Amino acid sequence: MSTDTTTDRPTREISVTVNGEEVTAEVEPRLKLSDFLRNYVDLGSVRVGCEHGVCGACTVSVDGDIAKSCLMYAVQLDGKEVTTVEGISEAGSLHPIQEAFHEEHALQCGFCTSGFIMSAREFLAENPDPTRAEIKAALADNICRCTGYQNIFDAVERAADNMEGD
Numbered sequence: 834m835s836t837d838t839t840t841d842r843p844t845r846e847i848s849v850t851v852n853g854e855e856v857t858a859e860v861e862p863r864l865k866l867s868d869f870l871r872n873y874v875d876l877g878s879v880r881v882g883c884e885h886g887v888c889g890a891c892t893v894s895v896d897g898d899i900a901k902s903c904l905m906y907a908v909q910l911d912g913k914e915v916t917t918v919e920g921i922s923e924a925g926s927l928h929p930i931q932e933a934f935h936e937e938h939a940l941q942c943g944f945c946t947s948g949f950i951m952s953a954r955e956f957l958a959e960n961p962d963p964t965r966a967e968i969k970a971a972l973a974d975n976i977c978r979c980t981g982y983q984n985i986f987d988a989v990e991r992a993a994d995n996m997e998g999d
């Protein structure tokens with residue numbers, strides 16, 4: 834534990850693998866993971882909406898499981914791996930779920946989109962051939978204030994079809 838000389842508050846060095854790159858930083862124990870990803874790693878896809886675990890806009894993957902990054906502290910991630918939507922595409926191509934969101938017009942303002950995509954990605958990895966009802970249930974922790982949800986569900990269905998056999 835060290836001290837930030839400008840604030841006189843305690844800090845701790847953490848090392849986190851973010852989208853495959855190791856990031857080392859000195860952070861205050863109270864720093865939320867969402868703020869760490871946005872402000873220390875400059876990952877703008879991690880949106881902060883409600884800041885209390887309700888809207889899903891801040892959803893990321895931590896060691897392969899989805900997590901609401903506003904509910905975690907950055908120090909909890911020391912030694913762990915985080916993936917954000919910036920890390921899911923390969924060689925500059927859109928991930929099939931991103932492609933499906935584009936094809937189905939599944940976003941308007943886009944504030945919620947990265948959270949939906951991260952939730953859908955984990956869901957489809959576990960359930961590659963879901964029913965509409967299963968998709969709705971799986972995305973129930975993500976809120977969208979623009980689309981009315983139907984195009985998002987269509988996009989996840991399309992992504993499942995496109996990813997069949999991957």
Ligand code: FES
Nearest residue numbers: 882883884889903
């Ligand atoms: S900002 Fe994290 S769930 Fe809303």
Ligand code: FES
Nearest residue numbers: 941942977978979
């Ligand atoms: S597209 Fe605007 S909140 Fe979902």
